[in-house]
Amino acid sequence: MTRTILVTGASKGIGAATARRLAQDGFDIVLHYNSDRDGAETVAKDVLASGVQARLVQFDISNRDATREALENDIAEHGAPYGIILNAGVTRDGPFPALEDDDWDSVIHTNLDGFYNVIKPLLMPIIQQRKGGRIVALTSIAGIAGNRGQVNYSASKAGIIGAVKSLALELAKRKITVNAVAPGIIETQMTKDLPEDEVKAMIPMRRYGTADEVAATISFLCSDDASYVTRQVISVNGGML
Numbered sequence: 001m002t003r004t005i006l007v008t009g010a011s012k013g014i015g016a017a018t019a020r021r022l023a024q025d026g027f028d029i030v031l032h033y034n035s036d037r038d039g040a041e042t043v044a045k046d047v048l049a050s051g052v053q054a055r056l057v058q059f060d061i062s063n064r065d066a067t068r069e070a071l072e073n074d075i076a077e078h079g080a081p082y083g084i085i086l087n088a089g090v091t092r093d094g095p096f097p098a099l100e101d102d103d104w105d106s107v108i109h110t111n112l113d114g115f116y117n118v119i120k121p122l123l124m125p126i127i128q129q130r131k132g133g134r135i136v137a138l139t140s141i142a143g144i145a146g147n148r149g150q151v152n153y154s155a156s157k158a159g160i161i162g163a164v165k166s167l168a169l170e171l172a173k174r175k176i177t178v179n180a181v182a183p184g185i186i187e188t189q190m191t192k193d194l195p196e197d198e199v200k201a202m203i204p205m206r207r208y209g210t211a212d213e214v215a216a217t218i219s220f221l222c223s224d225d226a227s228y229v230t231r232q233v234i235s236v237n238g239g240m241l
Contacts, residue, residue, distance in 0.1 A: 002052060004081040005134070005222060006030040008061060008118060009088030011039030013188035014138065017211035018085055019043050021219045023050035030074065030081060031056050032088065061088050061114035062106070071121040080125035083134035083222050086115055089156075091190060096151045104152045111156035115163050132175030134222045137164050138214075139180045141237050157182075161233055168231035177230035179221050183214050184237025204239030 005022050009015035010031040019029050020043065029047045031054060033040035040056050047054035055078070059070040089111045092103040115137060126133045142150050143157025161180055168178035185191055185199055187208040200206050214236050220226055221234070235241055 002026065002028050003083070003131075004028040004030060004053075004078070005083035005085060006032060006057075006081045006118075006122070007085040007087060008032040008114070009034075010043055011036035013190065014183065014186065014211045014214050015085070015087040016043045017215040018087060018218050019054075020046050020050070021212070021215040022085075022222060023047040023052050023054070025219055025223065026052060027083070027222070028053040030054075030078075032061075033058055034060050034088070061117055062109040064113070064117045067114075067117040068121045071118070075122070075125050080122060080129055081133075082126070082129075082131065083136070084119060084122060084126075085218060085222075086118060086135070086137040086160075088114060089138065091150070091153050093149050093153065095149055099152060107152040107156050108159075111153070112159045112163075115160055119167075126176065127171075127174055132227075133171075133177075134226075135164075135167070135171075135176065135178040136218050136221050137178075137180045139164075139182045139233065141182055141184045141235065141240055144182055144233070144235070145241060164233070165231050172230055175227070177221070177226065179226075179230060180233045181214060181217050181221070182233055182235045182237070184209055184235070184240045186211060186214060186236075202240065203237075207238065209236055209238055 005027045007019045010019045011033040031040045044054040059066045092107050137160050139160045140157040142154040146154045164180040185208050
């Protein structure tokens with residue numbers, strides 16, 4: 001029986017690349033999106049072309065009740081997934097003195113609360129399957145090293161690292177691995193407005209990473225080859241750290 005993986009924020013960027021890669025690996029994919037249904041449907045076509053199943057779920061990961069309802073409904077109809085890729089996130093950058101309350105709250109509620117909101121309704125159903133599982137959360141180089149103008153984002157991504165390390169301890173005996181992937185500067189919609197020459201000068205490899213390179217690391221962590229890898233933070237950053 002084919003195993004299923006939920007990918008949040010799957011309509012574009014790293015999430016889309018991850019969904020496509022995991023489909024090539026033979027997983028059925030649950031594609032989460034919030035507002036970009038067209039993007040999610042495009043990714044779904046690529047997933048189906050890999051010979052596996054795809055379905056869409058829509059919710060705002062910062063809305064706990066809506067997230068729980070959508071996931072519980074999906075479980076009731078299709079059963080629990082084997083894995084969860086927590087990719088969806090937002091940025092609201094600016095120097096700390098200039099941050100508005102909503103700049104802080106929206107980033108924390110989406111990036112950090114989203115970890116709880118998505119995993120909580122899924123975890124006991126996954127455990128009850130007694131088939132092990134995979135959880136991979138996207139953190140960031142900003143969550144490890146910090147970044148000027150991203151106090152809110154760095155705080156949310158550092159929180160994910162702590163949550164991953166703790167949850168991995170709780171789930172290890174159940175053969176559910178929990179890891180984090182920390183991308184550096186990746187060529188996506190989120191980085192398109194950065195000063196390219198200035199940013200590349202900060203990267204030892206002198207180029208942006210690609211979403212496919214991040215997806216390849218996630219693919220490994222979801223594979224049977226990674227069954228003894230848990231509680232880790234794997235950086236994909238071209239040597240920045």
